[in-house]
Amino acid sequence: MKHSTVFVLLFLIFTHVFGQKSKTVLYVIGNIHDSVPNYNAQILVGILNHIEPDIILHEVDSEGMKEYETAQYSPEGNEIKASNLYLMKNPQTLRFPFDFEGRNKYRKEKGMVPTDNLTVKLIDSLYRAQKLTGGQANIYQEFQRITGDLIKIATLSPEKTILSISRITENYRCKV
Numbered sequence: 683m684k685h686s687t688v689f690v691l692l693f694l695i696f697t698h699v700f701g702q703k704s705k706t707v708l709y710v711i712g713n714i715h716d717s718v719p720n721y722n723a724q725i726l727v728g729i730l731n732h733i734e735p736d737i738i739l740h741e742v743d744s745e746g747m748k749e750y751e752t753a754q755y756s757p758e759g760n761e762i763k764a765s766n767l768y769l770m771k772n773p774q775t776l777r778f779p780f781d782f783e784g785r786n787k788y789r790k791e792k793g794m795v796p797t798d799n800l801t802v803k804l805i806d807s808l809y810r811a812q813k814l815t816g817g818q819a820n821i822y823q824e825f826q827r828i829t830g831d832l833i834k835i836a837t838l839s840p841e842k843t844i845l846s847i848s849r850i851t852e853n854y855r856c857k858v
Contacts, residue, residue, distance in 0.1 A: 711729060713726065713760055714760065715759040716759075716760070717760060718836040719836070720835070720836065720838055721836075723760045723763035723767065724764075726761065726763075726764035727767050727768055730764060731768070735775060736775060736776065737776045738765050738769075739777075739779070740765070740779055740780060741761075741781050742779050742780075743781045743783050743784060743785050744783060745783075745784075746781075746785075747778070747779035750762050750766075805822055806822075809822050
């Protein structure tokens with residue numbers, strides 16, 4: 683009798699935990715910080731309205747999140763503008779930092795800030811000094827070509843963007 687009671691109890695717990703009808707869905711939204719004609723905070727709000735998240739995680743540590751939440755200025759960056767707008771209409775949504783603590787301080791202490799484009803600048807200097815192998819130079823030239831195409835696409839309307847990206851993807855697949 684004792685074993686059957688334990689079995690029934692385990693069965694009930696198991697069916698309750700694993701028998702839930704709704705599943706957790708995780709969305710990861712790639713983002714660019716600055717607005718361009720075909721991507722801005724309003725477009726990101728539209729995405730958030732469509733998926734209706736319960737929780738929003740930002741790629742920032744807790745100090746950065748405090749700055750987002752207590753800023754006396756108009757925040758910059760598509761992600762914070764969009765999440766602020768979404769939270770105004772959906773105050774039950776939770777928002778948390780999602781990065782290792784002290785990231786910015788660590789990067790500053792190690793001389794890693796600013797890091798904007800340093801890798802590309804280094805590779806470009808090696809390319810110009812002809813220090814890359816033939817294969818490496820070809821890869822870099824292809825990177826430059828694709829980057830140029832993507833920069834042009836960034837000036838297009840949202841409707842034209844998807845078609846243009848599809849064409850670039852097809853062209854790239856054919857050449858590789």
